[in-house]
Amino acid sequence: MKASKIAYKPVGLALGAVSGMAAGLAFKQAWKMLGHEDDAPDATDENRTWREVLVAAALQGAIFAVVKAAVDRAGAATTRRLTGTWPG
Template sequence: MNASKVAYKPVGLALGAVSGAVAGAVFKQVWKALRHEKDAPDATDQDRSWSEVLVAAILQGAIFAGVKAAVDRAGASAVRRLTGTWPG
């Protein structure tokens, strides 16, 4: 394992936790702006339709994936700046 991979391990773990929190906050704000509701529906919400539940889940997944990719990419770029090699 090269130095950049070793350097990226703790960075990647920390960024994973941060990206989850950021993505959750972003999703809440997006849902509130789109639906004017404080909380998105859960899969087991009896009073919500299939379409509401699925749209919320798809949107949440897309936001989480996008935020995670952006944070991972930024972390890898930072490691390259520090070590001179890409953590691949």
């Protein structure tokens, strides 16, 4: 295993935590704008329809994936700028 890959592991873990928090905040804001409610429906909430629950889950998954990819890519690009090697 390359030294740069080993050195990047803790950075990648930290970026993963940050991206998770950022995605959670982004989803809350998106749901408020789209759903006009403060809280997204819970899968076990019997007062919500299947459609509401599944749309919320799909939106949350999409936002999480985009934020994670953007943060991971930015971290790798920054690592290359600082060290001259791509961490992957």
